[in-house]
Amino acid sequence: MKKTEPAKPTFNQILGELGEQIACDYLLKKGYKLLSANYSPKGCNAEIDMIVEHVDLPNTIVIVEVKTRTKSDFGWPELQVGNGKQRNMAETAGIWMEKHNRHSDECRFDIIAIEISKDNTKNPEIRHIADAFFPGLF
Numbered sequence: 714m715k716k717t718e719p720a721k722p723t724f725n726q727i728l729g730e731l732g733e734q735i736a737c738d739y740l741l742k743k744g745y746k747l748l749s750a751n752y753s754p755k756g757c758n759a760e761i762d763m764i765v766e767h768v769d770l771p772n773t774i775v776i777v778e779v780k781t782r783t784k785s786d787f788g789w790p791e792l793q794v795g796n797g798k799q800r801n802m803a804e805t806a807g808i809w810m811e812k813h814n815r816h817s818d819e820c821r822f823d824i825i826a827i828e829i830s831k832d833n834t835k836n837p838e839i840r841h842i843a844d845a846f847f848p849g850l851f
Contacts, residue, residue, distance in 0.1 A: 728829070732781025732837075733762055736825040739839055740765055745775070754808045759801035764809060773819045776806045778845075781827040784838075791826035791842055803848035822846050 722730075737747060745765040753760040763777040778798070780790035802822060810816050824845040828838040 728781050728783065729779075731829070732827045733779050735781075735827055735829075735837055735839065736777065736779040737763060739825065739841070740777070743841075744768060748774070748813075749809065752805065752809055754805065754812070757805060757808065759805040761802060761805050761809065764806075770821075772817070773821055774806070774810060774815055775821045775823055776802055777823050777825060778802060779825045779827065781829060784828050784830045789826060790828065791824045791840065791845070794824055794845070799846050799848060822848065 733750070737750070740763070741747065745767045747763060747765055749761070749764040751760055751762065752764055761776055762779045765775045765777060766773065767775065778794050780793050782788075782790040799822070806820055806822075807816075810818065810820065821843065822845055824842045826840040826842065830836075
């Protein structure tokens with residue numbers, strides 16, 4: 714029986730993983746605590762990039778979507794989080810909060826937009842948009 718090689722990650726997959734690591738490092742430096750990464754409940758097609766909390770935000774869970782683009786791409790990365798993605802994030806956040814007995818906490822939805830130059834990955838542009846959207850208002 715022939716062994717199949719695992720598929721090599723695409724450029725976009727590598728870029729996305731790099732962006733998520735940059736965003737995680739950024740949030741940790743800002744005093745956030747990582748509660749979960751790449752959360753996707755069983756039977757659900759949606760995924761939350763990061764779930765964090767901050768000591769200055771008691772009883773608040775922050776749901777984070779990370780969007781990463783190269784500077785040569787068109788449009789700002791944060792504009793890629795449309796109504797469908799927002800709806801999926803809200804539903805998935807509710808599942809996480811119920812599972813972790815945090816259903817009485819407030820929930821905030823943030824976007825971290827990262828632009829990386831193909832020539833220089835050391836100095837990405839990072840934009841943290843707190844309260845980027847409010848579920849139920851789209």
